[in-house]
Amino acid sequence: MSDTTAATATAAVDSAAVEKAAASYRTHGRPLWRRLLLRTEAAIIAAIVLLLIVATTTVPYFAQPYTYLTMILNSAPILLMLLPVTLIIITGDIDLSVGSILGFSSAIFGLMFQAGVPLPLAGIVSVVAGGLVGALNGVLVTFVGLPSLAVTIGTLALFRGIAVGLLGTTAITKFPIDVTSFVGSPLFTGAPIPIITVAVVVLAIAFAVLLHFTPFGRGVFAIGLSPETAAFSGVRVNRTRLTLFILSGLVASATGVYYTLQYSNAIGTNGLGLELQVVTAIVLGGVSIWGGRGTLLGAIAGGVLIAALNKTLQLAGVGSDTISVVTGAALIFSVVVASVAGFISRRRRAKASVITAGA
Numbered sequence: 271m272s273d274t275t276a277a278t279a280t281a282a283v284d285s286a287a288v289e290k291a292a293a294s295y296r297t298h299g300r301p302l303w304r305r306l307l308l309r310t311e312a313a314i315i316a317a318i319v320l321l322l323i324v325a326t327t328t329v330p331y332f333a334q335p336y337t338y339l340t341m342i343l344n345s346a347p348i349l350l351m352l353l354p355v356t357l358i359i360i361t362g363d364i365d366l367s368v369g370s371i372l373g374f375s376s377a378i379f380g381l382m383f384q385a386g387v388p389l390p391l392a393g394i395v396s397v398v399a400g401g402l403v404g405a406l407n408g409v410l411v412t413f414v415g416l417p418s419l420a421v422t423i424g425t426l427a428l429f430r431g432i433a434v435g436l437l438g439t440t441a442i443t444k445f446p447i448d449v450t451s452f453v454g455s456p457l458f459t460g461a462p463i464p465i466i467t468v469a470v471v472v473l474a475i476a477f478a479v480l481l482h483f484t485p486f487g488r489g490v491f492a493i494g495l496s497p498e499t500a501a502f503s504g505v506r507v508n509r510t511r512l513t514l515f516i517l518s519g520l521v522a523s524a525t526g527v528y529y530t531l532q533y534s535n536a537i538g539t540n541g542l543g544l545e546l547q548v549v550t551a552i553v554l555g556g557v558s559i560w561g562g563r564g565t566l567l568g569a570i571a572g573g574v575l576i577a578a579l580n581k582t583l584q585l586a587g588v589g590s591d592t593i594s595v596v597t598g599a600a601l602i603f604s605v606v607v608a609s610v611a612g613f614i615s616r617r618r619r620a621k622a623s624v625i626t627a628g629a
Contacts, residue, residue: 309568310568314556314568321575321579325578329585337585342463343532344581347544351521352569352572353566353569354518355549355552356477357490357517358515359552359557359559359564360481360557360564363561364418367403367407367425367522368518368522369548370428370429370541371523372526372529372544373434373537373538374399374429374430376540377433378395378436379393379526381436384444389449396526397524400523402519405512405515405516406425407425407519408512411511411512412511412515430538437536441537442536443534445530445531445536449531469528473521478567486510493507493511494560526540526541547576549601550572550576550601551573551575551576553601554600555567555573556572579600580597
């Protein structure tokens with residue numbers, strides 16, 4: 271083959287490659303602003319803004335600093351516990367025991383304080399106890415090989431029963447007034463932002479960096495897409511999953527200590543049902559319940575939306591039973607929407623692949 275013929279053939283191949291790349295771009299390429307606005311997080315944030323505007327203009331007493339202060343205080347346990355649970359769900363697992371770990375930690379914290387143990391030491395022991403529950407979940411899931419759904423439903427019932435058994439119908443309420451007042455106080459005088467917001471923001475940044483900017487986080491996504499492929503790629507699958515369950519237990523138990531001091535009340539039913547709101551917030555925020563996809567920003571936005579919706583309904587005179595119905599409906603709706611969106615996305619990718627191959 272002459273040099274001219276070879277050059278012509280090379281140019282033809284290059285031209286075909288360019289045309290294929292162009293076809294791929296026409297199929298998938300969108301301006302950055304469109305990609306940002308069409309993300310789930312953007313839709314959730316827009317819904318929050320719209321809800322706040324409607325509530326401010328139509329719901330009595332909503333547009334007051336105290337309303338926002340209590341809304342953040344009430345949502346803080348959910349926002350804290352969803353941080354590690356988001357990473358767990360991205361791996362394809364789930365942790366439904368966080369509400370019970372909160373109650374278990376609260377019971378231990380209250381009993382130790384009542385027995386005369388110093389408050390800081392009681393808090394540390396309670397957090398460690400929750401971490402051990404998380405480790406139990408992790409060991410049963412990773413090394414024994416049991417499904418995380420079954421394991422965490424079991425520990426949900428087990429440790430809720432232990433918490434109620436430890437305290438019975440007795441509530442421990444005599445915590446130091448200066449400590450409980452500080453926990454629920456605003457960041458500065460007159461601000462509608464409580465001090466706990468600092469802890470939520472710091473932990474949210476830490477978990478966001480861990481998930482989105484570290485090799486550990488890339489391993490979390492890889493496990494959610496395919497544990498086998500992740501293992502072949504060098505990801506320590508079992509160690510990663512175990513670590514996440516331990517983190518979930520530690521955060522849930524620390525939240526239990528905060529919850530106890532916020533309400534100045536240690537009782538075995540503390541945190542009852544919060545796991546539903548945690549999972550609802552995460553799925554509503556665009557995190558795939560089947561793993562492999564999602565962002566921490568979306569999960570947090572989902573938690574804020576649920577908190578704003580709950581506060582709006584409360585001030586509008588809606589009962590707690592109806593609010594639970596709304597929360598459950600939101601969970602079902604978000605799962606259905608995620609399923610439909612995933613199906614449409616897979617169809618588009620398959621069609622794009624056919625067009626690109628044909629080009």
